[in-house]
Amino acid sequence: MEQLNPRARSDRYGKKINRDHSPVLVHGIPWATIMIGSLTPMLPIIAAAPVLPPLGLMAMVAWRLLRPGLLPLWAGFPLGLFDDLFSGQPLGSGILLFSTTLIVLDLLEIRFPWRNFWQNWLTASLVFTVYLGIAALVSGASLTMLQVAVIVPQLLLSILLFPIIVSMAALLDRIRLLRVRRLG
């Protein structure tokens, strides 16, 4: 068979004989990328204004829209807690917003099971707008018109960056489903 077609016994994720998806990679990579996204405050960027998009939330939304059912519905609690430990927001805002995001995306999916790229982008943009707005509201900082104006560039950057984050998640998705040698 191999002489006729060298890829006969393999798929896009590698050879199939004696090789299978690794549960560590399958579930580890999405969780790890989201948590690395939440660690952005540890980057050596001392910003005078909120400039970086909320990468943890963006990674979570990207994985959720790319692979429905991969993240359990309760994933917002641990991921939000981890985000809260570093983001500078009062503890609880991340838990609340991450959990609500996952529930809302789930309800949306029941209504629109089949979506295209533009629909996903629109969904993500709405999620980021609401997230940044509420995050600023509950941050404990006194909210003025100036702060609203400060969020706008951050929001635009998040919306523009989202397709790139999704592409990166799609790229990592191939590594995630790589077939590795079965042990035993």
Add this chain to the structure above:
Amino acid sequence: MAPPTARRSGSNKRAQLGLFAGYVVAGTGALIGAVLLIISFVSPQTFQGLRSMATDLAAPAGQAGAVGRTQGRGFFEAIAGYYDAGSKNAELEREIEIARVRLVEAEALRQENERLKGVLNLTSGATEPVAVARLIGSTSSSTRRIAYLSAGSDDGVTNGMPVTSPMGLVGRVLEAGSNSSRVLLLTDSESMVPVRRATDDVVAFAEGRADGSLRIRLINLGINPLEEGDIFVTSGAGGMFRPGVAVAMITEITPDGGIAQLLSNPAATDVVIVEPVWQGETLESVAQTEAGEVAD
């Protein structure tokens, strides 16, 4: 992409219950988040231990990044230095000429200052730094302006200590972990520092505006005496910050004060100094007296 078939429960009672339980768990998670958020508002220091622990764990990576940032910038500056070496040299020589004169003048002033202080029996207010550390990161995606510092209570850092750089005040320690701490930057909208104009005694408050600038609010309202380019230094009122540390320069005049730019931009600061609280003993004794009064 279509949802996996496991999502559709159909008439399977067990699958329906499983789906329902998923929503209940997720909803409970969100509710717990809301409760924690309310607790955080009522007493912001409740989760200090949890946060400090997480920051302590992540700090080594952040510190490696901070060192890399400093070295990287030094490398590029060295390359850039070759481009305009000639003109820069001439300019530097001119500046040295001026600086020599200024140095002699300053020396004379210092001697006069010491003599006058001797007359008044004042001890010189030089403070020993508690720790020298790096800023390893900041909350760059939140509206709060909090930076992470690579020194903690192991180095003697405690809550409330001022953080300065050679260019001026940076902020104060908000929560000290064991080998890292969180610093409330001056630009945070919750930060307020008592300041005065460097040239005279026009006193004001410097409030953070969350966009990198400070709002200077004069205490004595009336005719606004400020002008663009005025430098503000800490006044020492409140006993937290030592007086005379540079804070900001006015760039815009408003009816009740002005908008000022930070002199020590934290983004350009590599190494910062943690200083002890200026009048720590006084503040503590006041707090004890107040606590005693409340107890009575």
